[in-house]
Structure formats: structure tokens, C-alpha cells
Amino acid sequence: MTSTPIADLWPTLPGGADARPEAAYRLLQAAVESFAERGFHATTTRDIATAAGMSPAALYIHYPSKAALLAEISRAGHAATLELVRTAAAGEGDPVARMRRLVEEFTSWHARARTVGRVVNYELHALPQDAYGVVAALRLDIEREVTALIEAGVAAGAFEVAEVRTAARAVTSLGIDVSRWYTDRSSETPEELGRRYGELVLRMLGAPGAAL
Amino acid sequence: MTSTPIADLWPTLPGGADARPEAAYRLLQAAVESFAERGFHATTTRDIATAAGMSPAALYIHYPSKAALLAEISRAGHAATLELVRTAAAGEGDPVARMRRLVEEFTSWHARARTVGRVVNYELHALPQDAYGVVAALRLDIEREVTALIEAGVAAGAFEVAEVRTAARAVTSLGIDVSRWYTDRSSETPEELGRRYGELVLRMLGAPGAAL
DNA sequence: GAGCTGACTAAGCGCTTGCTCAGCATGGTG
DNA sequence: CACCATGCTGAGCAAGCGCTTAGTCAGCTC
Numbered sequence: 001m002t003s004t005p006i007a008d009l010w011p012t013l014p015g016g017a018d019a020r021p022e023a024a025y026r027l028l029q030a031a032v033e034s035f036a037e038r039g040f041h042a043t044t045t046r047d048i049a050t051a052a053g054m055s056p057a058a059l060y061i062h063y064p065s066k067a068a069l070l071a072e073i074s075r076a077g078h079a080a081t082l083e084l085v086r087t088a089a090a091g092e093g094d095p096v097a098r099m100r101r102l103v104e105e106f107t108s109w110h111a112r113a114r115t116v117g118r119v120v121n122y123e124l125h126a127l128p129q130d131a132y133g134v135v136a137a138l139r140l141d142i143e144r145e146v147t148a149l150i151e152a153g154v155a156a157g158a159f160e161v162a163e164v165r166t167a168a169r170a171v172t173s174l175g176i177d178v179s180r181w182y183t184d185r186s187s188e189t190p191e192e193l194g195r196r197y198g199e200l201v202l203r204m205l206g207a208p209g210a211a212l
Numbered sequence: 213m214t215s216t217p218i219a220d221l222w223p224t225l226p227g228g229a230d231a232r233p234e235a236a237y238r239l240l241q242a243a244v245e246s247f248a249e250r251g252f253h254a255t256t257t258r259d260i261a262t263a264a265g266m267s268p269a270a271l272y273i274h275y276p277s278k279a280a281l282l283a284e285i286s287r288a289g290h291a292a293t294l295e296l297v298r299t300a301a302a303g304e305g306d307p308v309a310r311m312r313r314l315v316e317e318f319t320s321w322h323a324r325a326r327t328v329g330r331v332v333n334y335e336l337h338a339l340p341q342d343a344y345g346v347v348a349a350l351r352l353d354i355e356r357e358v359t360a361l362i363e364a365g366v367a368a369g370a371f372e373v374a375e376v377r378t379a380a381r382a383v384t385s386l387g388i389d390v391s392r393w394y395t396d397r398s399s400e401t402p403e404e405l406g407r408r409y410g411e412l413v414l415r416m417l418g419a420p421g422a423a424l
Numbered sequence: 425g426a427g428c429t430g431a432c433t434a435a436g437c438g439c440t441t442g443c444t445c446a447g448c449a450t451g452g453t454g
Numbered sequence: 455c456a457c458c459a460t461g462c463t464g465a466g467c468a469a470g471c472g473c474t475t476a477g478t479c480a481g482c483t484c
Contacts, residue, residue, distance in 0.1 A: 023461075038337065041253035045442060055463050060443065062461095121392075122334055125251065166400065166408050173389040174382055180333075181381065188378065196378050204416040235431075257472060267433050272473065274431095426484090433478075440471070448463080454456085 009076045009116065024062040026052040031069040036115035040070055040126040070123060071131035077113075077120035078138040084109055085145045095153035096207050100198045102149065103171065108194035110178040111186070117179030146171055150205065160206035171201055221288045221328065236274040238264040243281040248327035252282055252338040282335060283343035289325075289332035290350040296321055297357045307365035308419050314361065315383065315413045316406035322390040323402035329391030358383055362417065372418035383413055 010028060030051035034043040045066050049056040063069050088102035110117045127135060147168040153159035161167040174197060188196070222240060242263035246255040257278050261268045275281050300314035322329045339347060359380040365371035373379040386409060400408070 021461095039251060039253060041251060042338070044440080046440095054461095056442085057444075057464085058462055066442070125249070126254070162408055162411065163400075166405070167412065169393065170386055170409065170412055173386055173393070176392075177385040177389045180388075181385070188375075193378070196374055197382065199374065200379065200382055200416045203418060204412045206415060233431095256470080258470095266431095268472085269434085269474080270432055278472070427482105428484105429480105429482080431478105431480090433476105435475085435477105437474075438472100441469080442467105443469105444467080445465090446463105448461105450460085450462100451458105452460105453458090 009080050021062075023052070023054070023058070027054075027059060027062055027069065028073065032073055032115050032119055035070060035073070035123055036118040040066075040119075040123045067126070067128050067131075070119070071127060073116065073119050074123070074127060074131065074135050075138075077116045078135050078142075081106075081109065081120070082138050082142050082145075085142050089145045089149045094158060095149060095156055096158050096202060099149055099153060099159075099205065099207075100202060102146070103175065103201045104191075104194035104198040106172075106175040106194075107178055107197040108190035110175050111182040111190035111193050114179045114182050117176070121176050121179060143168060143172065153205065153207070158207055167205060170204065174201065221292050233274075235264070235266070235270070239266075239271060239274055239281065240285065244285055244327050244331055247282060247285070247335055248330040252278075252331075252335045279338070279340050279343075282331070283339060285328065285331050286335070286339060286343065286347050287350075289328045290347050290354075293318075293321065293332070294350050294354050294357075297354050301357045301361045306370060307361060307368055308370050308414060311361055311365060311371075311417065311419075312410045312414060314358070315387065316403075316410040318384075318387040318406075319390055319409040320402035320406035322387050323394040323398070323405055326391045326394050329388070333388050333391060355380060355384065365417065365419070370419055379417060382416065386413065 010025060027048060030048045031043070034047050034051060038047075043066075045059055046056050048066070048069070049059050052059075059066075059069075063072070084105055085102060088105055089098055091098050091101060093101075124132065124135065147164055150159060150161065150164050150167055150171070154161065154164065159167075178193065178197075182190075182193070186193075222237060239260060242260045243255070246259050246263065250259075255278075257268050257271055260278070260281070261271050264271075271278075271281075275284070296317055297314060300317055301310055303310050303313060305313075336344065336347065359376055362371060362373065362376050362379055362383075366373065366376065371379075390405065390409075394402075394405070398405075
């Protein structure tokens with residue numbers, strides 16, 4: 001049904017501090033797909049449990065509530081995105097090369113993991129307040145990484161932008177919105193899309209010689 | 213509470229083919245704000261009716277269902293967006309000038325009318341099937357207008373893009389996503405944001421001399 | 425003033441929701 | 455063998471949902 005690599009976000013059985021039994025993992029997977037397709041409020045605990053091959057009551061053995069499932073998905077999804085952004089921003093090369101890599105991976109992630117991406121970006125309002133606080137902090141960190149990289153590029157004379165914060169918004173915006181519209185039937189692979197968006201963003205930031 | 217110019221979308225009493233009594237208008241306004249803030253499924257008919265100053269039963273005198281309210285909001289919002297895009301794309305000047313105006317107005321509309329914009333772009337999955345068909349056709353028309361304008365620019369030698377469809381996606385994507393993140397507390401006015409996004413998009417499309 | 429209409433409300437129906445609980449099977453341990 | 459922890463199910467509860475119904479009332483028409 002879906003090609004989302006959920007396994008990247010939650011290690012299953014073999015070790016790892018937050019490893020979880022297979023049933024809890026199946027519930028996460030079912031919740032991600034239901035929340036992404038119908039939204040949090042339109043998804044019932046019966047939907048999730050049935051998709052995971054259990055009765056509704058079994059859900060409450062592994063998670064205290066439906067909202068806790070959402071919180072865990074949102075937390076892990078944001079943490080993975082921040083990690084991806086940090087790795088690209090702190091990588092090798094000049095600001096132009098690092099920005100290119102950042103956009104390529106940010107974009108292709110939002111295409112590949114679009115089901116997780118939808119939950120992460122469009123179900124924030126359904127999060128319990130304490131979970132929202134955790135997630136909001138992660139989002140701020142992501143924004144800060146992008147802003148800092150643009151500033152580094154400007155300082156190095158590689159970028160030229162009127163307003164760094166607006167440019168940073170535009171960069172993250174482009175990537176996030178991919179999870180809204182990308183589907184199995186899209187003509188480009190996530191990686192192709194990432195490469196093209198990388199080019200578009202470099203030109204947008206005024207990187208000289210970023211042609212085609 | 214909100215600064216959304218809902219009045220632009222639905223003429224009230226004085227004439228017009230689709231003029232509607234004040235109570236129906238109040239229900240629309242209340243529904244837009246509730247759907248935008250909490251989402252369609254988390255909004256109850258009691259929420260809407262109370263915000264409009266009526267009992268829940270009064271809603272059903274003016275609209276056949278909660279979903280019909282959403283359908284009307286989505287239809288009118290999409291129609292207004294298409295009109296805005298058509299006007300800008302068919303306006304005066306070369307493709308560069310028209311694209312600049314299109315992005316400026318598309319962006320500032322999504323900032324100004326962000327409550328309507330959120331319902332329009334993020335509650336599509338809650339639409340009844342027939343209403344979805346109408347709206348999907350309008351969305352396709354919007355995409356086609358943008359694509360055609362980019363193609364005109366490429367033909368005139370003013371733009372240079374690897375893939376027209378990808379570039380069109382990026383342009384609309386940037387504008388749509390504004391309705392997700394823009395708030396009262398944003399540091400830029402909708403018009404400032406529009407102007408800056410206009411510049412960013414022209415550079416993204418490879419328009420020569422689009423500096424700053 | 426009788427008769428009618430359109431906008432509205434109080435009450436509530438039938439159903440679904442998130443979640444609970446008593447009990448059952450399984451398998452490891454003494 | 456008895457014991458118990460673990461993972462689960464079937465049945466179901468209280469609350470809240472979209473929507474309906476019967477009836478009220480102001481204002482218009484003749």
C-alpha cells in the first residue's frame with residue numbers, strides 16, 4: 001500500500017534503547033497510515049487496531065491513548081527530520097554544496113516518507129499540549145539550522161537575499177509542502193525531485209552560476 | 213479575532229445571484245474559523261451554531277449538512293483563487309511582469325485569507341465526493357494557468373527551467389504553504405511577503421536580472 | 425383578526441466514539 | 455505440577471456526535 005520507510009524511525013526488536021515489540025510497531029504503522037489518509041480526528045481506535053490485526057482493547061496495552069500514538073509519531077518524525085537537516089548543514093563543502101544537499105535530502109524525505117510527513121506537518125493542532133511543546137522546539141531547531149546556513153552563505157558571498165528569515169521560510173516551505181501533494185503516481189522519483197528542488201533553491205538564494 | 217476578508221467571497225444581502233441572508237453568512241463565517249482552527253472533523257455543529265449565535269437546529273435551515281458548509285467554503289475559496297490567478301496571468305506586460313504579479317497576489321491572498329486558505333487546502337479529504345470533483349477541477353485549472361505562464365516565459369527566452377511542471381509545482385507550493393504558517397504575529401505584512409516571494413520566484417525561474 | 429410563512433429553539437433520537445474491564449490462552453519458572 | 459506474568463479478546467459503558475422533530479413566535483396578507 002505505502003512505500004514509507006517507517007522502519008527508519010522506530011527500531012523494532014533487536015536492541016536499541018527505544019526498541020519496541022512487534023505489536024506496538026504494527027500499531028504505529030497503522031496509525032501513521034490512518035492519520036495521514038483521514039486525519040487524526042476522522043481516525044477511530046477501531047480503524048487503527050483493525051489495521052494492526054487486533055481488537056481495539058489491545059491498543060491500550062501498548063499506548064495510553066490515541067493521542068499518545070500521534071505524539072510518538074510526531075516526535076519521532078520531527079527528530080528524524082532535524083537529524084537529517086543537521087547532518088546536511090554540518091557536512092563537507094561550502095555553504096552552496098551543503099545547502100544543495102540539505103534541500104535534496106529534505107525534499108526527497110518529504111516525498112518518500114510522505115505519510116509520516118503529512119502527520120508530522122498537518123496534525124500538529126491535534127497534539128496534546130505537552131507533546132506540542134516538545135515538537136515546537138524541534139521545529140524551531142530545524143528553522144534555525146536552515147537560517148544559519150543561509151547566513152553562512154551570505155557571509156561567504158555565495159548567496160544574496162533580501163531577508164534571511166523569509167528565504168529560510170521559503171526553503172522549508174517548499175520541502176514540507178511536498179508531503180501534501182506527492183503521490184505514488186507522481187512522475188518524478190523522490191531523488192529526482194530533490195535534485196531539481198536543490199537547483200531551484202540555489203537559484204532562489206542568488207547563488208551565482210546555479211543554472212538549469 | 214480574524215482578519216480574513218470573508219466578505220470578498222460571499223456577497224451578503226444586497227443583490228447578486230448568490231446573495232444570502234445574514235444568518236447563513238454568519239454560519240459560513242463561523243464554519244470557516246472553526247474548520248481552520250480545529251479541522252473539519254474536530255468541529256461540531258454545536259461549535260458552529262454557537263459561534264453564529266444560534267441553536268444547532270438552525271444550521272439545518274440554511275445548509276443541508278455540516279459537509280455542505282465545507283463544500284461551499286471550499287468551492288468559493290477555490291473559485292476566488294482561480295479568478296485571481298487568471299486575472300494576473302492574462303494581465304498586461306511580458307511573462308516576467310505577469311508572473312511577478314501572479315506570485316505577489318497569490319502569496320498575499322494566502323497570507324491575508326489564511327483561515328479560508330487552510331480550509332481550502334487542508335480539508336480536501338473531508339469533502340463529499342461530488343464536491344471534491346468540482347474542487348479538483350478548479351485546482352487543475354489553477355495549475356494549468358501557472359504552467360502555461362511559465363511555458364510562455366520559456367518560449368520568450370525570459371525563463372529557463374529544467375522541468376516546467378516541477379517549476380509550476382514549486383511556485384504554487386510556496387504560495388499555498390503560506391496559509392499554513394502565516395499568523396497575525398508574522399513580522400511581514402501580506403503585501404511585503406508577496407513582493408519578496410515574487411522576487412524569489414523570478415530568480416528561481418531563471419529570469420535574468422532578477423536580483424536582490 | 426384569521427390564516428399563513430419563515431426563522432428559530434428545546435428536547436432528544438440513534439449511533440459512534442475513546443476507553444475499560446473481566447476473563448482466557450500461552451509459555452516460562454519454581 | 456502449580457503459579458503467574460504477558461498479550462490479548464468480547465462485551466460494553468459514558469459521553470458526545472450529526473441530525474430530526476414538534477412546537478413557538480414575529481411579521482406579513484387579505
